[in-house]
Amino acid sequence: ESRALAPLAGRLIAVIADTVDEHVEELGRLDAVAGDGDHGIGMQRGSRAAADSVDAALADGAGLASLLSAAGDAWADRAGGTSGALWGTILTSVGRELGDTEVPDAARLARAVTAASDAVMRVGGAQPGDKTMVDALVALAESFAAEVASGASLEDAAVTASAHSTTVARATADLLPRMGRARPHAEKALGTPDPGAISLALIATAIARAATA
């Protein structure tokens, strides 16, 4: 039953909040180059609110979908900013694909990451190459699905996919932003990676590490 995995999902949300705490200044500095400098603070407010929502959800006996949807709502409500709304979408759409009843297998986890990536593109309107978190998220989803389909273990698939996401996030330094607040300052952003892509890859890496520990 998916309820049995809810405490694990709750611990992974705490891992997200800890990872953001460790990188809050770096993310703010990246966002200050061509944006408004609040990406670290916004991610911190959102991920803390998500982590704070977990105990109540567990006390209510939530399954994965309910726990992740409560966490996504809390994140979007408290973070403010574009990335907060999109992280709320990520958690909610992962949860919707996992459901409240069955224990998901690796193929369903891969579909959940793909569902999150599709939802972020639908809600935010960005495509790969626009220099946003979509670059890192699509890279993560495609690599994870390919690894799982080729028979890799969940742990190996998570490590390979998060490493690929990191490579793609860093390579956004060479792109000109076509979406969001950085777009009017596109030239300034050249040479600096997109903050939302970097935070997404940092979080994916921390989750992969926690899942393999």
Ligand code: ADP
């Ligand atoms: P804000 O831009 O509202 O201050 P943040 O600073 O928290 O919000 O987040 C900025 C990040 O949001 C960008 O680095 C980019 O990755 C992401 N972003 C902005 N617009 C979009 C969009 N339309 N689709 C996907 N991601 C986006």
Ligand code: MG
């Ligand atoms: Mg910002």
Ligand code: MG
């Ligand atoms: Mg802002």
